[in-house]
Amino acid sequence: MPVMYSFMFWFSVRLGSIIVAIITLCQVSAGLITCAVWVNDLSGVSRQLDEWLNNNNLYYMQPVLINMEMNPKSFLDGLITFLVIQGITCLLLVYGAYKINLYLVYPYILVDLVRLLFVSINFVIAMTLVKENVFDLGVLIGGSVIGGFIILFLFYLWFCVVSFCQIVKEVEKIKEVPTLSNDGDFYQKQEGAVGINNGYNLPLGKPYF
Known part of the structure; x- marks a missing residue:
């Protein structure tokens, strides 16, 4: 059963998937720009990491940050590679949802x-470190609430795309089910007979195409 039949209570999940791809592309672009700035200032990145290591109790994250401080370029190269791959999947999503x-x-x-x-794992780690190093309950609560809502929104966007796939599969199954006609004979639904524009609605009557 699909998680949702509409995106933002208004758009179909097909159009919603395209919107999700555009939103994610904006995030990827922002990430690539940030990485480009960091690549041009590797010494500054190392200094910032060294400052964090010296001024905060980072517990189990300390070995990771030390490795990043020693070789920030490898970390940034990996991040850029992932962002490029994600950007490509966003373009595929736009075309795949359209077709x-x-x-x-x-x-x-x-x-x-x-x-x-x-992101979720790093958010939990970040909040744990904030709790140990920032003795201000307001900062911890505010960061937890804001970060939690952002992560929930990102999961909502992801579930929109998942729902699009679920609905398409559901429609394909319905198209394969023989239907009894008025004269008692079974017939298959025609290829173009599925979709909100062709007079066929899924449960709850939500437009999905």
Whole structure:
């Protein structure tokens, strides 16, 4: 069963998937610009990491940050590579949603799920470190609430694309089910007989195409 039948209570999940791809492309572009700035100032990145290591109790993150401080370029190269791959999956998602080709949508679902898990884990780690180093309950609560809402929104965008795939599969199954006609004979639904514009609605009557 699809998680949702509409995006933002107004758009179809097909159009919503295209909007999600555009939003993610904007995030990827911002990330690439930031990485480009950092690549041109590797010494500054190392100094900032060294300052964090000296001024904060980073516990289990200390070995990771030390490695990043020693070789920030490798870390940035890996991040840029991932962002480029994600940008490509966004373009595939736009075309796949437009052509209703799920094979072009699946790469985005997989890559973005990896990103969401990475962001969620790092958010939990960041809040743990804030709790240990910033003795201000307001900062901890504010950061947790704002960060939590951002992550929930990102998961909402991801579930829109997942729902698009679920609905397309549901429609394909319905198209394969023989239907009893008025004269008692079974017939298959025609290829073009599925879709909100052709007089066929899914449960709840939500427009999905």
